[in-house]
Amino acid sequence: MSKYFSPEKETASREQIVEWQNAGLVDCVKRVWDNVPYYRKKMEKKGVTPDDIKGIEDLHKLPFLTKDDLRDAYPYGLLARPLSDCVRIHSTSGTTGRRVVAFYTQNDIDLWDECCARALTAAGATEEDVVQVSYGYGLFTGGFGLNGGSHKVGCLTLPMSSGNTDRQIQFMTDLGATVLCCTPSYAAYLGESIHERGVRDKIRLKAGIFGAEAWTEEMRRDIEETLGIKAYDIYGLTEISGPGVAFECENQDGMHINEDYFIVEVIDPKTGEVLPDGEKGELVFTAFAKEAFPLLRYRTKDICILSREKCSCGRTFVKMTKPLGRSDDMLIVKGVNVFPSQIETVLLNHGYAANYQIIVDRHKNSDSLEVRVEMTPEMFSDELSKVSAKERELVAGLKSMLGIHADVKLVAPKSIVRSEGKAVRVIDKRNLYKG
Amino acid sequence: MTTKQISVFLENRPGTLAEFCKVLQKNNIDMRAMCVADAMDFGIARVIVDNVYDTVTVLKDEGYVCQITxxxxxxxxxxxxxxxxxxxxxxxxxxxxxxxxxxxxxxxxxxxxxxxxxxxxxxxxxxxxxxxxxxxxxxxxxxxxx
Structure with a gap:
């Protein structure tokens, strides 16, 4: 069994990869110009036509696409194929209610499955393996993505979805799962639960693919030790397709980007200038191979470094570091995207001033989110139960906006640290981006 | 028929009650009775003082959220x-x-x-x-x- 899922792609020469990308880009630009007025308008505004794009050296001439564009164009504005050609959507949480929806044709699903199959194969999965997919299934891409990849490799797939730890462990032991796919924090939690139940010797796991949130090397070692596995990182965004845009090989030192489908650039987030390989900047993807929802120069807001150093695994695809930070203020907590503006909206909706601070922490590899809210005369009452009730209303409001639980802590007025007059809104104690 | 009590919001962390009492002391306010109720993460101090309105003014100036009950x-x-x-x-x-x-x-x-x-x-x-x-x-x- 090969250590690559598609050796002719994954170990192709640089010239070959560039050839694929040149042809793919030219074709993609023509397709969006002809079929997506939104793109056409953006290109016209920048004075670019498909004739100006002969290959990847012309990529910089194209306008960037941002999440705001995706929201503006919601739901059909960026669709490049008739809806009748589409077979599925996935969606990602937005800031204030407006979501981002991505469309897939059957070919787009196949492409995505292929990416996940490569990731699984790189983690050592073959058709002999039993893959437990404990990412959520639904609008979130984690579950369906790895599920499709696992089918493609020919593994026995356990579509567990997230939650229900007892059932997870029961299937893991009874059916002898060998590869686990979920968020790193859930992997750590499962590891602990397995030890608590004393069933560690019944576990047959050898590898895990963990993504959708940032995790440190320390956490990797922790999970590897607890579960007795090798833990692999995987990268992807719903907009670009889902998990599998990039994946780790056996060297576990950066993720190979599937360059036969995606062109990657790193830019200076302030100026938009393209940076040379090896420099830290914002990742920008062009998903030229997708049919329904192609993306040209999509800004991810993830800060990374690219490396084209030869990898001993034999893959020739460029490698990206784990995200080293964000160029916006988005937080990923328990695998869920959280924007401070969402929290502000909840406070304002409840009639409170937006004097708050978000504290994110991680204990025993599990994230916690605390929102400190400055007490106001409007919120105050002489009765404890009335204040507590208002606190609970906020907790419920946050849960409904963010989709995850946040603790609310009421603090004294003006107690939130202000630096140079500006309140510090986010304190992330997790040290996720140590580089 | 009723009397006036001042209820004050206090954060639940070491030293908040001491800070509060210090404010009263600095302003020469005589406290006659006090009771503190606590929830998980905050408390309400209820005090009876000799001069209700002066005390409320002082507390508001010091940034406390309080009310007369x-x-x-x-x-x-x-x-x-x-x-x-x-x-x-x-x-x-x-x-x-x-x-x-x-x-x-x-x-x-x-x-x-x-x-x-x-x-x-x-x-x-x-x-x-x-x-x-x-x-x-x-x-x-x-x-x-x-």
């Missing part, structure tokens, strides 16, 4: 059983206590009970009908003034 203060004899008799009167009439606390003054043989109920007038009526002395703000200040 009207409560009932009743005089009782300083002997075993006095409290239970008063509480029984309210209980019999199905009046729920939100909270209560007691304090002593220099007045010999007397104790004072602060009561918070939903309907002050109704509770005061019952107490008065049964011969319990309900103190008004002027009387309270007089007691402290002695």
């Amino acid at each position: 009207k409560v009932l203060t009743v005089e009782m004899e300083d002997r075993p059983g006095a409290l239970s008799e008063i509480l029984a009167l309210l209980g019999e009439q199905n009046i729920n206590l939100e909270y209560t606390y007691a304090f002593l003054t220099r007045e010999k043989d007397k104790a004072y009970l602060v009561i918070k109920v939903a309907d002050n007038a109704a509770a005061a009526d019952i107490l008065k009908k049964n011969g319990v002395k309900v103190i008004c703000q002027d009387e309270l200040e007089k007691i402290f003034g002695d």
Whole structure:
């Protein structure tokens, strides 16, 4: 069994990869110009036509696409194929209610499955393996993505979805799962639960693919030790397709980007200038191979470094570091995207001033989110139960906006640290981006 | 018929009550009674002071969130059983206590009970009908003034 899922792609020469990308880009630009007025308008505004794009050296001439564009164009504005050609959507949480929806044709699903199959194969999965997919299934891409990849490799797939730890462990032991796919924090939690139940010797796991949130090397070692596995990182965004845009090989030192489908650039987030390989900047993807929802120069807001150093695994695809930070203020907590503006909206909706601070922490590899809210005369009452009730209303409001639980802590007025007059809104104690 | 209590929001962390008392001290405010209620992550200090309005001004200037709450203060004899008799009167009439606390003054043989109920007038009526002395703000200040 090969250590690559598609050796002719994954170990192709640089010239070959560039050839694929040149042809793919030219074709993609023509397709969006002809079929997506939104793109056409953006290109016209920048004075670019498909004739100006002969290959990847012309990529910089194209306008960037941002999440705001995706929201503006919601739901059909960026669709490049008739809806009748589409077979599925996935969606990602937005800031204030407006979501981002991505469309897939059957070919787009196949492409995505292929990416996940490569990731699984790189983690050592073959058709002999039993893959437990404990990412959520639904609008979130984690579950369906790895599920499709696992089918493609020919593994026995356990579509567990997230939650229900007892059932997870029961299937893991009874059916002898060998590869686990979920968020790193859930992997750590499962590891602990397995030890608590004393069933560690019944576990047959050898590898895990963990993504959708940032995790440190320390956490990797922790999970590897607890579960007795090798833990692999995987990268992807719903907009670009889902998990599998990039994946780790056996060297576990950066993720190979599937360059036969995606062109990657790193830019200076302030100026938009393209940076040379090896420099830290914002990742920008062009998903030229997708049919329904192609993306040209999509800004991810993830800060990374690219490396084209030869990898001993034999893959020739460029490698990206784990995200080293964000160029916006988005937080990923328990695998869920959280924007401070969402929290502000909840406070304002409840009639409170937006004097708050978000504290994110991680204990025993599990994230916690605390929102400190400055007490106001409007919120105050002489009765404890009335204040507590208002606190609970906020907790419920946050849960409904963010989709995850946040603790609310009421603090004294003006107690939130202000630096140079500006309140510090986010304190992330997790040290996720140590580089 | 009612007396004025100041309720103050306090964060639940070491030193907040000390800081609060320091503010009173700095401004020469005499506290007559105090009770602190705590939830998981915050507390409410309820205080009876000699000068209500000055105190509220001081606290607001210092950035505290506080409010004046009207409560009932009743005089009782300083002997075993006095409290239970008063509480029984309210209980019999199905009046729920939100909270209560007691304090002593220099007045010999007397104790004072602060009561918070939903309907002050109704509770005061019952107490008065049964011969319990309900103190008004002027009387309270007089007691402290002695």
